[in-house]
Each structure stands twice: as C-alpha cells, then as structure tokens.
Amino acid sequence: MCLECQGRGKKSRGLTKKVRLRYQMAFDQFEKMKGEGTAPVRPKGHLHSCLKCSGSGLIHSASPPVADKKNYPHVAIIGGGIGGVALAVACLHRGIPFTLYERDNNFEARSQGYGLTLQQASKAIEGLGIFSLKEGVISTRHLVHTTEGKVIGEWGVRKWIQSDKKTSSKRTNVHIARQSLRLALLEQLGGHDAVQWGHQLVDFAACENEGVDLSFQVDGKIKNAKADLVVGADGIRSSVRRLLISEDITPLRYLGCIVILGICPLNALEGVNSSLLDSATVFQTANGNERIYMMPYTSDSVMWQLSFPMPEEEAKALSAQGPQALKEEACRRTQWHDPIPQILAATLKAQISGYPVYDRELLESELLEKMGQVTLIGDAAHPMSPFKGQGANQALLDALTLARGISRGCRAASQWRKAGVRESVLTEFESEMLERSATKVKDSAEAAQFLHSEIVLHEGDEPRGRCLKKKDA
Structure with missing residues (x-):
C-alpha cells in the first residue's frame, strides 16, 4: 500500500483560505440562529492523483x-469468484489478515461464466495490482444491425477518429474471459493454495465476547473457524445472505427472459470472411424480440449471448434440457445475416450454456445495519441482469472500496474493537456501495426489457439505453 495516499490512489489538495472562511461564516451564522435551518456542510478538498503510486494506491514491493493481525480485523471471505478473490488481493496489499473460502473443490470445478467487459473497473484493477491484462482484448468499434444486416447504429473510437489504430485501454472497454481475470487475481495471492477449497458454509453466529464463529462442511465433516468480519461474496444465491435475510424479504425476481451463451474459436469458421470478426469489434443484432450480442472473448475467439423473452417455467425447462437443446433453439431463432448462423453452427455443445435471468430488489441500508459484523459484496449484495455488463465491474469496485475502508477505519489509533467494525467501517462502505450500484441494477433491469422491444431498432450512433432516455425525455 502506498503510504503517501494511504492506498487510496488520490490525495486531497486541501481547502483554500477563501473556502474555509466562507464555511466558518456560514457555521457561525447557523450557531447564532441556535440550530434553526440547515447546518452548512463542511466542504471537502479537491482530490488529485497520487504521484508516488500513479493513482493506483500501490507501490512495488520485493x-x-x-x-x-494486531491492528486489523481478520476477514473471512465467503466465495472465491471475481469479487471474493479481488477482496482478498486488496486485503493482502494492505496487510489486512483474511481467509478466503470457496465451496468448489478446485479452480476448474464448475463454469465461472463466460466473458466480461471491464468498464469503470478497467482503471480500478490497477488498485488490485494488475497493470496489464495479457488475455484482455480491447474493442474500438460497436455496431447494431437489423436481422438483414443493415447497420442502424455505430460508435466507438474507430467511428469517431476514422482510424483502424488500436488505442489504449484507458479509452476503451477491455473484454476478458472471467476465468482469465480470476486467475490473474489469484496469481496476486500467490496461486491456488491461497484459497480454502471445498468449504461449504453451513452457519455462522456472533461470539459471546467478540467476532463471528463459522461452520463449514468439508469432506462430509463440520469444520469451525472464527473471524472478526465476514464478507459474503458468494453470488446471486448467496448462503451468507440467506442466513441473514429471509428469502421472502428479497426473493429472486425473474426479468422475463432467458440467455443462451456460447464461445466459438475463429479457426472453426472456415470460409467465413467478415470485418465483424477482427477481434476489436463488438456487434449486436436484433428484431425487437430476439437479440444477439457478440464480443471478442480472446484474440482468436468470440463469445455470443442470445436473449429473448420466455415465461419463467419454460426458461427453466429449456435450461435444464442442456447444451444440445439450447444450441438448437439458438440456431432456430437466428437465421439472420452472416456471420451469425455460421458462428452458432460452429460452436461446440461443450461451450454452450443457458439460464433464466434474475435480479433482486435493492437492499435497504436498514437490513444491512442489522447484520452486525457481516456484510455483502458483488452479486450477493446487488445482483443484476447481464445486459449492461456491470456485475463484475461493481464487484471489483466493492472489493477495493471495502478494503480501503478497513484500512482507513481500523488504523492502530481507531479503537475499532471498542466501537465495532460496523460503526468503524461497514455503515459507510454499504452506504457508498448501495448508492453506486443502485442505478446499475435499475438500468440492467430496464435493459432486459428494452433490448427485446422495438426501441432496440431505433437508428442512432449510440448505445440503445440512451435512445430510451431520449424517448422518455
């Protein structure tokens, strides 16, 4: 951690004399009025990037x-996906003791999703010690088509500067396989041994003196552990959340559609020559009901995401039938312009999956306040549809924000053990997290509707969500 900025990546320039005097005058006036009216808000100094760490909050160490362990709380992280591993990495850099638990028996035990797009988090990952993503692919062009192949929208760096030159990731989205990013984060921890694999959380309870007792099922036996702070990073069906909040209070909310995903290597597309497959173009095609989205997965493969409205029970049934049925349904619905039919036909069954799309109602801060020494991050806290590509981005930001909050709120002189980790860290963290993620959850749910409606066919060189906002205005 960079001591110059305390790992935040930014430093305050402080307040000018003029601003300080103006605030003091307003505060004096408020006191003269004996508390009537609204108290003036103490101004904050403008932040600037820390020069010592170039804004990452980290410096190289041998x-x-x-x-x-003396000053910081011991953090039990439940869930070894993107958010959980990111939190472990952020804790490691700051000297915060942690244990990372994952129910899977190993890294490859089950599918961890397909590709993801780093948007806000493409800069935030520097705060996790990752300054270069070897497997990352940068997109510089985005197209929207009708099913006949007519372009009805185009944007991106190549559109605006009329150049084929690839630009830096600071100005573009970075596409990467979820497992590749997860592996890059695990390497920060020193490898797979940093994870307690095969640990299924069974229960936890506050200790009589302090901390939290945890119970895990490991190889058919119950194993106990203890922590000062428990963080649920275990996804949309979080065990931590279920143990804290009744499923009846914030149940899964079906968003009315199903998603079918696939990965196709470019070398499987013999005889297909398309500028859409240049490993730097994202494109989508829609008809007002079905919509397919294609993006670079690696430098030599693409990922496709087909979605369409379907009753929940039918979506569950189709998903349960497995890859062959999903592929047949996807091919049947997308006999559209090239190279879509060829890509779907060339995708192997083993690289296809599908699921009904869910989210949950936004958590209220009052529910979290009752959790004591427990909190949630990522999909455990604010699950959202995949249509805005925000799930992983928000999980990474949650992880970094929480670790920075622990570092700041549990300093040696903070007396956090006396005040409690909730008052010292969690209340402020959760407030920021919920405010930041709320619009992402809302926009992602709206996207599940408008991407399968006539709005998606609006002609305009901009993302479809902006078209909707203009229409509403």
Whole structure:
C-alpha cells in the first residue's frame, strides 16, 4: 500500500483560505440562529492523483506484505469468484489478515461464466495490482444491425477518429474471459493454495465476547473457524445472505427472459470472411424480440449471448434440457445475416450454456445495519441482469472500496474493537456501495426489457439505453 495516499490512489489538495472562511461564516451564522435551518456542510478538498503510486494506491514491493493481525480485523471471505478473490488481493496489499473460502473443490470445478467487459473497473484493477491484462482484448468499434444486416447504429473510437489504430485501454472497454481475470487475481495471492477449497458454509453466529464463529462442511465433516468480519461474496444465491435475510424479504425476481451463451474459436469458421470478426469489434443484432450480442472473448475467439423473452417455467425447462437443446433453439431463432448462423453452427455443445435471468430488489441500508459484523459484496449484495455488463465491474469496485475502508477505519489509533467494525467501517462502505450500484441494477433491469422491444431498432450512433432516455425525455 502506498503510504503517501494511504492506498487510496488520490490525495486531497486541501481547502483554500477563501473556502474555509466562507464555511466558518456560514457555521457561525447557523450557531447564532441556535440550530434553526440547515447546518452548512463542511466542504471537502479537491482530490488529485497520487504521484508516488500513479493513482493506483500501490507501490512495488520485493516481498508480500505481512498481515497486521494486531491492528486489523481478520476477514473471512465467503466465495472465491471475481469479487471474493479481488477482496482478498486488496486485503493482502494492505496487510489486512483474511481467509478466503470457496465451496468448489478446485479452480476448474464448475463454469465461472463466460466473458466480461471491464468498464469503470478497467482503471480500478490497477488498485488490485494488475497493470496489464495479457488475455484482455480491447474493442474500438460497436455496431447494431437489423436481422438483414443493415447497420442502424455505430460508435466507438474507430467511428469517431476514422482510424483502424488500436488505442489504449484507458479509452476503451477491455473484454476478458472471467476465468482469465480470476486467475490473474489469484496469481496476486500467490496461486491456488491461497484459497480454502471445498468449504461449504453451513452457519455462522456472533461470539459471546467478540467476532463471528463459522461452520463449514468439508469432506462430509463440520469444520469451525472464527473471524472478526465476514464478507459474503458468494453470488446471486448467496448462503451468507440467506442466513441473514429471509428469502421472502428479497426473493429472486425473474426479468422475463432467458440467455443462451456460447464461445466459438475463429479457426472453426472456415470460409467465413467478415470485418465483424477482427477481434476489436463488438456487434449486436436484433428484431425487437430476439437479440444477439457478440464480443471478442480472446484474440482468436468470440463469445455470443442470445436473449429473448420466455415465461419463467419454460426458461427453466429449456435450461435444464442442456447444451444440445439450447444450441438448437439458438440456431432456430437466428437465421439472420452472416456471420451469425455460421458462428452458432460452429460452436461446440461443450461451450454452450443457458439460464433464466434474475435480479433482486435493492437492499435497504436498514437490513444491512442489522447484520452486525457481516456484510455483502458483488452479486450477493446487488445482483443484476447481464445486459449492461456491470456485475463484475461493481464487484471489483466493492472489493477495493471495502478494503480501503478497513484500512482507513481500523488504523492502530481507531479503537475499532471498542466501537465495532460496523460503526468503524461497514455503515459507510454499504452506504457508498448501495448508492453506486443502485442505478446499475435499475438500468440492467430496464435493459432486459428494452433490448427485446422495438426501441432496440431505433437508428442512432449510440448505445440503445440512451435512445430510451431520449424517448422518455
């Protein structure tokens, strides 16, 4: 952690004399009025990027940081997906002791999703010690087509500067396989041994003195552990969330559509020559009901995502039939312009999956306040549809924000053990997290509707969501 900026990546310039005097005058006036009216808000200094760490909050070290068990709380992270591993990495850099638990028996035990797009988080991952993504692919062009292949929208760097030159990731979206990013994060921890694999959370309870007792099922036996802070990073069907909040209070909410996903290597497309397959173009095609989205997965493969409205029970049944049925349904619905039919036909069954799309109602801060020394991040806290590509981005931001909050709120002189980790860290963290993610959840749910409606066919060189906002205005 960079001590110059305390790992935040930014430093305050402080307040000018003029601003300080103006605030003092307003505060004096408020006191003269004996508290009537609204109290003036103390101004904050403008932030600027820390020069010592170039805004990452981290500096290079010859050896891993040593955990400061005396001053910091021991964090139990439940879930070894993107959010959980990111939180572990952020804790490692700051000397915060942690244990990372994952129910799977190993890294490859089950599918961890397909590709993801780093938007806001493409800069935030520097705060996790990742300054270059070897497997990342940068897109510089985005197209929207009708099913006949007519372009009805185009945007991106190549559209605006009329150049085929690839630009830096700071100005573009970075596409990467979820497992590749997860592996890059695990490498920050020193490899797979940093995870307690095969640990299924069964229960937890606050200790009589302090901390939290946890129970895991491991190889058919119950194993106990203890922590000062428990973080649920275990996805949309979070065990931590279920143990804290009744499923009846915030149940899964079906968003009315199903998603079918596939990955196709470019070398499987013999005789197909298309500028859409240049590993730097994202395109989507729609008809007002079905919609397919294609993006670079790696430098030599593409990922496709087909979605369409379907009653929930039918969506569950189709998903349960497996890859062959999903592929047949996808091919049947997308006899559209090239190279879509060829890509779907060339995709192997083993690279196809599908699921009904769900989210949950936004959490209220009051529900979280009752959790004591437990909190949630990522999909466990704010699951959302995949249509805005925000799930992984928000999980990464949650992880970094929480670790920075622990570092700041549990300093040696903070007396956090006396005040409690909720008052010292969690209340402020959850407030920021819920405010930041709320619009993403809402926009993602709206996208599940408008991407399968006539709005998606609006002609305009901009994302379809902006078309909807203009229409509403």
